[in-house]
Amino acid sequence: MTPGIFDPLTLPNGTTLPNRIAKAAMEEDMAERGQVPGGALFALYRRWAAGGVGLLISGNVMIDRHAVVAPGAVVLERETPLVPFERWAEAGKQNGAQFWLQLNHPGRSIQADIGGRVLAPSAIPLDMGKHSKMFAQPKAMDEGEIVVVVGRFVEAAKRAQQAGFDGVELHAAHGYLFSQFLSPLSNQRSDAWGGSLENRARLLLDVARAVRAAVKPAFSLGVKLNSADFQRGGFDAADAQQVVRWLNALAVDLVEVSGGTYESPAMQGRTADQRTLAREAYFLEFARDIAAVASMPVMTTGGIRRREVAGSVLAAGVSVAGVATALTLVPDLPARWRKGESPVIHLRGPSWKDKLMASAATLAQLRRQLDRMGRGGDPVMDSSPLWALLSDRVRRWRLIYRYRSWLRQ
Numbered sequence: 001m002t003p004g005i006f007d008p009l010t011l012p013n014g015t016t017l018p019n020r021i022a023k024a025a026m027e028e029d030m031a032e033r034g035q036v037p038g039g040a041l042f043a044l045y046r047r048w049a050a051g052g053v054g055l056l057i058s059g060n061v062m063i064d065r066h067a068v069v070a071p072g073a074v075v076l077e078r079e080t081p082l083v084p085f086e087r088w089a090e091a092g093k094q095n096g097a098q099f100w101l102q103l104n105h106p107g108r109s110i111q112a113d114i115g116g117r118v119l120a121p122s123a124i125p126l127d128m129g130k131h132s133k134m135f136a137q138p139k140a141m142d143e144g145e146i147v148v149v150v151g152r153f154v155e156a157a158k159r160a161q162q163a164g165f166d167g168v169e170l171h172a173a174h175g176y177l178f179s180q181f182l183s184p185l186s187n188q189r190s191d192a193w194g195g196s197l198e199n200r201a202r203l204l205l206d207v208a209r210a211v212r213a214a215v216k217p218a219f220s221l222g223v224k225l226n227s228a229d230f231q232r233g234g235f236d237a238a239d240a241q242q243v244v245r246w247l248n249a250l251a252v253d254l255v256e257v258s259g260g261t262y263e264s265p266a267m268q269g270r271t272a273d274q275r276t277l278a279r280e281a282y283f284l285e286f287a288r289d290i291a292a293v294a295s296m297p298v299m300t301t302g303g304i305r306r307r308e309v310a311g312s313v314l315a316a317g318v319s320v321a322g323v324a325t326a327l328t329l330v331p332d333l334p335a336r337w338r339k340g341e342s343p344v345i346h347l348r349g350p351s352w353k354d355k356l357m358a359s360a361a362t363l364a365q366l367r368r369q370l371d372r373m374g375r376g377g378d379p380v381m382d383s384s385p386l387w388a389l390l391s392d393r394v395r396r397w398r399l400i401y402r403y404r405s406w407l408r409q
């Protein structure tokens with residue numbers, strides 16, 4: 001019998017999610033000076049925890065202060081003070097949900113205005129058409145740099161456990177470092193880390209294995225993986241299934257299926273395959289195929305806004321429905337669904353020709369809602385995209401200045 005969205009789910013490590021709705025990772029860009037979580041993030045996660053999700057996954061937390069996706073990103077390294085993370089963990093776990101940190105290294109997906117150490121499998125910059133200059137030129141990693149990155153992921157996972165989080169999720173989707181290694185378009189190495197799929201998956205598998213060995217069995221380990229990059233010649237659905245077969249052997253507790261990269265942003269519902277637009281769970285078919293080969297539960301994220309859709313995700317054999325956008329607009333969506341309500345979720349986004357700017361404006365609109373909740377306010381669905389984008393730019397310059405001055409100290 002198909003489980004319901006409010007049925008608990010026991011993970012392979014024996015721990016339980018109280019229900020099958022997860023808040024998927026969203027970069028909040030709300031860290032305090034020193035790139036640590038503070039009052040605004042505590043308030044935001046308290047709000048989500050009270051809203052009834054079974055699993056909260058943080059926005060991506062950086063494992064290296066010199067490689068961050070946003071100037072307000074949270075960083076977790078060996079030297080980072082743990083008390084702010086303990087308070088963050090406590091805030092998210094209030095209602096019995098599991099709270100995981102998502103760990104990420106952006107690789108080449110770093111905007112030039114932030115700068116830093118831009119490392120990638122190969123020295124191939126992002127191709128963003130007329131916006132390519134917005135991104136930094138990466139340097140191909142040498143063996144020593146790869147070993148350091150593995151160590152940093154392990155260290156961050158151990159410290160997340162120490163701070164009281166229930167698990168970590170490795171971000172191997174969306175064209176960040178793991179995903180760059182996985183794709184033959186961005187990984188053109190001829191050593192043990194490139195070439196065959198086995199070699200391209202080595203970084204992810206080594207990190208997953210090393211993290212699992214370094215944490216307690218009850219500490220959950222998840223992996224967010226692209227179903228495909230949606231780029232000709234890139235990481236595809238068959239590759240994703242094979243990577244999951246390898247992950248089966250590594251005591252991974254959950255695989256989250258997403259898709260796309262900066263160059264082809266399928267996670268926002270824009271894939272080369274227009275048919276996906278017709279669906280309300282963008283990656284459901286891919287996730288179903290992955291669930292067929294996975295020994296761990298599978299979650300899919302992308303497009304889920306209605307209870308019926310979350311139900312159909314479970315009916316397809318996928319164990320967890322991941323929700324991002326809808327929870328920025330209605331943070332207590334699971335509690336509302338439980339009461340039988342069906343809130344209509346519709347963000348009035350921009351209809352601009354420049355897709356990159358339109359998507360930046362939508363993200364800015366959503367981030368504004370996170371910011372509002374961080375201040376104790378309520379989200380709104382009719383914010384102005386232009387105003388959101390402009391104020392996001394100004395805020396970004398201020399945060400870049402603060403981030404750089406912190407780095408210099």
Ligand SMILES: Cc1cc2nc3c(=O)[nH]c(=O)nc-3n(C[C@H](O)[C@H](O)[C@H](O)COP(=O)(O)O)c2cc1C
Pocket residue numbers: 024025026027028058059060102171173174224258267268301302303304322323324325326363366367
């Ligand atoms: C503001 C924002 C920030 C995001 N940051 C992250 C992130 O840090 N890590 C990640 O894996 N995905 C991130 N995503 C992607 C979401 O997790 C999700 O895969 C995507 O938004 C599709 O789901 P949705 O349709 O429910 O929003 C972000 C999405 C948004 C809207």
